[in-house]
Amino acid sequence: MNQHSSDLAEIVAGLSEPAKRISPKFFYDERGSQLFDAITRLPEYYLTETEIGIMFENVHEIAELVGPQASLIEFGSGSSLKTRVLLQHLNSLAAYVPVDISEDHLLASAKQIQSEFPEIEVAPVVADFTRPFDLPQPAIMPLRNIVYFPGSTIGNFERDDAEALLRVMRLEAKDNGALLIGVDLQKDPAIIEAAYNDSAGITAKFNLNMLQHLNNDYGADFDAHAFEHDANYDEDEGRVVIRLISQAKHQVSIGGETFALDDGEAILTEYSHKYTLDGFAAMAAKAGFRVEKVWTDARQLFSVQYLVAV
Ligand code: AVJ
Numbered sequence: 001m002n003q004h005s006s007d008l009a010e011i012v013a014g015l016s017e018p019a020k021r022i023s024p025k026f027f028y029d030e031r032g033s034q035l036f037d038a039i040t041r042l043p044e045y046y047l048t049e050t051e052i053g054i055m056f057e058n059v060h061e062i063a064e065l066v067g068p069q070a071s072l073i074e075f076g077s078g079s080s081l082k083t084r085v086l087l088q089h090l091n092s093l094a095a096y097v098p099v100d101i102s103e104d105h106l107l108a109s110a111k112q113i114q115s116e117f118p119e120i121e122v123a124p125v126v127a128d129f130t131r132p133f134d135l136p137q138p139a140i141m142p143l144r145n146i147v148y149f150p151g152s153t154i155g156n157f158e159r160d161d162a163e164a165l166l167r168v169m170r171l172e173a174k175d176n177g178a179l180l181i182g183v184d185l186q187k188d189p190a191i192i193e194a195a196y197n198d199s200a201g202i203t204a205k206f207n208l209n210m211l212q213h214l215n216n217d218y219g220a221d222f223d224a225h226a227f228e229h230d231a232n233y234d235e236d237e238g239r240v241v242i243r244l245i246s247q248a249k250h251q252v253s254i255g256g257e258t259f260a261l262d263d264g265e266a267i268l269t270e271y272s273h274k275y276t277l278d279g280f281a282a283m284a285a286k287a288g289f290r291v292e293k294v295w296t297d298a299r300q301l302f303s304v305q306y307l308v309a310v
Helices: 003-016 030-040 046-066 081-089 103-116 159-173 189-195 202-218 277-286
Strands: 070-075 095-100 144-149 178-184 227-234 239-246 250-254 257-261 266-273 289-296 302-309
Touching: 003 202, 003 250, 003 257, 030 046, 030 202, 046 081, 046 178, 046 189, 046 289, 046 302, 070 081, 070 159, 081 103, 095 103, 144 159, 159 178, 159 277, 159 289, 189 227, 202 227, 202 239, 202 266, 277 289, 277 302
Parallel strands: 070 095, 070 144, 144 178
Antiparallel strands: 178 302, 227 239, 239 266, 250 257, 289 302
C-alpha cells in the first residue's frame, strides 16, 4: 500500500469511529504549513518564540553537554531556526540526520541545510519515526547520538503514544546517547486557551484548512463553511482539545464512504498536551531517560530539556 492510500484508509478509519477524528498530520499541506508559520508569529502563540529564546540563551551550555563529534538526529524534517542555532554551535558534528516520512519535503530541506552548512555531513532518512528505523553510517564515527525533537511536537501524542515514541528515541540514541526536546508546560489556562484561539483567527483558518486539504488531495467533499473551529484546555487531562464542530446536520463523502454529521457534532483534529516538569520526567524515566538539565524562560511557559539514556 502506498503512502496516499494508507493515509486515505487512516482518514476513513478515523471518521468511522464513534467520536470522529482526523490526525493532525493532515494539517500540513502547503497552505497549512504557511498558516502554521503565521501561527508561530502570533502574539498569543508563545511557544515558538519562547523556545527560540531558550535555545539562543543556552546554546553554549547545550553544546558543552552534547560534546564533540556527535550525530544530531532530528525527528522531523528540521527546517527551523532552532535547528540552525544548534548546527552553528555544536562542536565538530559527525552528522546531521533529519528523519521524516514526507520524502519531498525532507530532501528539499536537507539540501537547503547542506548548502548552508557545507562542512557538516547531512544524511536525511525517509522513515516513520514512530517506529524503529536504521541510521546511516556517517564518514566520521559519531561519539554519541543526540535525538532532537523541538517544537513541543511531543504534545500531539497521547500519553501512551508519547511514551512509546520516547522508547524509539531511546533506541536510536543508543546507550551513551541523549535527547534534546522542547516541551510545553502546564500553566494558567487563560494563556493556553488564548494561544489556540487567537484574535486574528489564524488558528481557526489552520484548523478548517484541514478539510480543504482532504478535499484537494483525498477526494473528500467537505464544506468548510459548515464547520467552526473549537479549542479548549482540559485542565484535568493537561491538554488542549482542538476540534471542528459541524454547524448543521449533513453528510460528507471520502474514499467511497459517506459519513453523517449531526448539528453540533465534533471532529477531533488535534491534542496539544502540556506537561509538568515532574510529569514529563516520570514518563521519560519509564522510557529509559533521565532528565539531566531543564532550561525554561522567566515565566516558566516552555521548557527545553536534555535527557540522557540510562
Ligand atoms: C506543532 C503540535 C506544537 O500543539 O501548539 C498550533 C500545533 N495547533 N496551533 C501545538 C498547533 C494549533 C502545535 N504543535
